[in-house]
Amino acid sequence: MTGSRLFLTFGRVTRPEAALAEEGFAVAAAGRAIGVGVALVGDTTPALRLNTPGAMRVPPELAAVLDTRAGLRRLCEDRLMGGLAPFAADARRFVAAYLVAIARLAGPAPEGTPLFDPADRYFAALKPLGTATCLAVTGEGVPLPLPGAALAEADVALWDGKTLRLVLLGASQRLLPRKARALAALEAAEGERIKVMTLSGMSGEAAVEAVLADIGEAALFGRPPYWGPYRAEALTHRLPA
Amino acid sequence: MSEVVSKNMTLLAHDTLQGFGGIGEGMAMQVARGGRRILWLAHEGPPKNFTGVDVTDPRKPKVICQTELPHQKMRSNSLDVTGDTMVVCYQVAELGASPAGIELFDISDPENPKSISFFDMAGPHSRGVHCCWFVDGEYVHCAGGAPDFVPRHPRDDQIYRIIDVKNPSKPVEAGRWWMPGTRKGDAAPAPARVRPMPLDSLRGPDAFRLHNACVFPERPDRAYLGYIDGGAFILDISDMSDPKVVGSWNPHPPYPGFTHTVLPLFSRDLLVVSDECVQDDAEDWPKLTWMVDARKEDNLVPISTFPLPSVEEYGHKGGRFGSHNIHENRPGPSLRSEDVIFGCFFNAGVRVYDISDPYRPETIAYYVPEGPNGSRVPTAQMNDIYVDENAVIYSVDRWAGGLYVFEANI
Numbered sequence: 001m002t003g004s005r006l007f008l009t010f011g012r013v014t015r016p017e018a019a020l021a022e023e024g025f026a027v028a029a030a031g032r033a034i035g036v037g038v039a040l041v042g043d044t045t046p047a048l049r050l051n052t053p054g055a056m057r058v059p060p061e062l063a064a065v066l067d068t069r070a071g072l073r074r075l076c077e078d079r080l081m082g083g084l085a086p087f088a089a090d091a092r093r094f095v096a097a098y099l100v101a102i103a104r105l106a107g108p109a110p111e112g113t114p115l116f117d118p119a120d121r122y123f124a125a126l127k128p129l130g131t132a133t134c135l136a137v138t139g140e141g142v143p144l145p146l147p148g149a150a151l152a153e154a155d156v157a158l159w160d161g162k163t164l165r166l167v168l169l170g171a172s173q174r175l176l177p178r179k180a181r182a183l184a185a186l187e188a189a190e191g192e193r194i195k196v197m198t199l200s201g202m203s204g205e206a207a208v209e210a211v212l213a214d215i216g217e218a219a220l221f222g223r224p225p226y227w228g229p230y231r232a233e234a235l236t237h238r239l240p241a
Numbered sequence: 242m243s244e245v246v247s248k249n250m251t252l253l254a255h256d257t258l259q260g261f262g263g264i265g266e267g268m269a270m271q272v273a274r275g276g277r278r279i280l281w282l283a284h285e286g287p288p289k290n291f292t293g294v295d296v297t298d299p300r301k302p303k304v305i306c307q308t309e310l311p312h313q314k315m316r317s318n319s320l321d322v323t324g325d326t327m328v329v330c331y332q333v334a335e336l337g338a339s340p341a342g343i344e345l346f347d348i349s350d351p352e353n354p355k356s357i358s359f360f361d362m363a364g365p366h367s368r369g370v371h372c373c374w375f376v377d378g379e380y381v382h383c384a385g386g387a388p389d390f391v392p393r394h395p396r397d398d399q400i401y402r403i404i405d406v407k408n409p410s411k412p413v414e415a416g417r418w419w420m421p422g423t424r425k426g427d428a429a430p431a432p433a434r435v436r437p438m439p440l441d442s443l444r445g446p447d448a449f450r451l452h453n454a455c456v457f458p459e460r461p462d463r464a465y466l467g468y469i470d471g472g473a474f475i476l477d478i479s480d481m482s483d484p485k486v487v488g489s490w491n492p493h494p495p496y497p498g499f500t501h502t503v504l505p506l507f508s509r510d511l512l513v514v515s516d517e518c519v520q521d522d523a524e525d526w527p528k529l530t531w532m533v534d535a536r537k538e539d540n541l542v543p544i545s546t547f548p549l550p551s552v553e554e555y556g557h558k559g560g561r562f563g564s565h566n567i568h569e570n571r572p573g574p575s576l577r578s579e580d581v582i583f584g585c586f587f588n589a590g591v592r593v594y595d596i597s598d599p600y601r602p603e604t605i606a607y608y609v610p611e612g613p614n615g616s617r618v619p620t621a622q623m624n625d626i627y628v629d630e631n632a633v634i635y636s637v638d639r640w641a642g643g644l645y646v647f648e649a650n651i
Contacts, residue, residue, distance in 0.1 A: 014597065014598040014601075086534075086536070087506075087509040087510055087511050087534070087536075088508075088509065089507065089508050089509050089536075090508040155508075169508065170507065170508035170579075176576075176578055176580070176581055176651050177651060178650075178651055179580075
């Protein structure tokens with residue numbers, strides 16, 4: 001345990017400071033771990049999963065017309081892919097391959113079964129955060145203005161409840177000095193809570209397999225019950241990680 | 242003489258290359274035996290051909306080799322290196338003259354380059370080779386004339402030629418492509434001239450010919466071409482004998498022409514496309530560097546341009562002002578960043594951009610050197626740039642200033 005908190009921005013966020021000032025405060029005030037483009041992770045924060053409250057926003061009128069589990073999965077895929085930055089090609093390839101992999105591991109969503117099946121672990125998979133930045137903060141509050149040089153960056157980030165994996169793909173292998181320093185500082189400060197995975201020259205599928213092998217299936221989906229796409233907020237912190 | 246202006250950049254070293262500081266568009270790094278690092282530079286014009294500079298300590302560059310051109314009516318301008326093999330381009334001042342083509346050198350002993358072979362591209366309508374790209378040890382991608390290529394307009398002589406040098410002693414052509422309509426006999430009509438120029442000189446603007454061609458190991462089936470007034474092209478070269486256009490984009494006109502470099506950012510589905518300023522005193526302003534959305538190769542969309550100082554500030558300081566070469570993320574001992582772009586902009590110096598948000602490129606560093614002694618203009622004319630894997634920035638002056646070595650706080 002380090003006692004610090006990790007502030008993450010991801011997806012379409014191009015101004016981490018603005019994202020934290022707006023959505024970050026709203027998420028923290030609501031006692032959540034994740035919102036649109038921001039996540040707040042502490043020592044006791046459970047894994048960030050596809051069904052973590054706040055991770056996927058579905059208007060009630062849309063939820064009302066989704067009547068198959070396959071449809072729910074497609075919605076999840078659409079939200080995840082649509083939330084990526086438009087020019088994050090490496091992250092896009094990774095997340096697309098990740099969705100295929102978790103569908104394979106979770107098994108099919110057969111037609112005719114209950115819409116919300118506690119045994120369906122697809123939505124319990126860890127949520128990949130594309131084009132992520134990460135800042136470790138000690139003490140109360142968010143230090144604004146942000147110390148720009150201290151923002152570590154990754155193509156994809158995943159929090160499994162104990163470890164934040166920062167995945168570097170493609171051209172981001174050749175880190176600029178400032179970015180390399182930020183990553184090194186984060187690793188030094190956070191120790192085993194941060195794991196940087198540098199995957200170079202790999203296809204999206206190969207990179208996903210490497211990351212899933214490192215995470216392990218148990219951590220990838222957690223333990224049952226899996227709760228489907230909408231995990232009740234009130235129950236969040238009493239569920240197994 | 243103009244003065245130094247800088248932000249977040251420091252000059253580590255400056256070398257006028259033994260008084261021959263006019264450098265063209267060939268900059269390539271060799272990691273030689275024993276780990277020595279030699280920066281090879283092609284001169285902009287006669288009398289010198291190429292110069293090798295030992296930059297093992299980038300703060301103490303040292304000329305170790307400097308060669309002469311065969312005669313004064315030609316220039317090299319461009320070269321490239323893979324391993325211990327160097328390719329040098331030869332372009333002549335008059336059509337039909339020689340030597341015009343590419344020469345391959347063994348530079349395993351950097352102080353004593355040895356000629357391996359010469360691939361002749363001379364011809365009655367050819368000026369030889371202007372620019373080359375050689376990063377895989379197998380193919381040279383170049384802008385060259387050919388003895389059997391007859392352009393409709395005399396300035397459209399240098400087409401895209403792919404030369405197989407797997408046997409460096411016996412280079413052979415593997416393929417070629419030209420913009421349809423530019424060759425005599427093409428079914429396509431000749432393209433409309435963007436800014437017609439008198440034909441008393443074949444140099445300069447008003448041309449539909451290749452400038453830079455880039456091919457990367459991530460996509461060996463793709464060539465990215467800057468085709469001067471023809472704009473940017475993406476070619477499928479999976480069959481090098483028959484390149485095919487998969488995408489193109491051309492802002493000229495209304496822009497004043499001269500697309501120079503097309504740099505793909507594969508992790509981001511973006512292209513950086515630079516123009517070249519080719520006239521002094523802002524006569525061809527604005528010459529821009531563009532960010533292009535390449536998520537669909539067949540529908541390239543410009544989304545922003547890189548900010549530059551105003552034309553009222555720099556346009557009339559002397560010499561050229563505007564875009565030219567950018568660091569091309571070359572394979573080898575080179576920085577390969579897709580978030581930061583390094584470019585040289587003649588009298589606006591060397592400029593570094595953060596493109597994390599490609600809709601809003603942001604200048605994060607720059608260095609405008611003072612005008613060098615002996616130059617034909619009062620300003621430095623930063624002409625080409627190379628950034629090594631340690632983020633050391635090398636740039637050169639077009640007329641007299643030679644080699645500048647920088648580091649940036651990035």
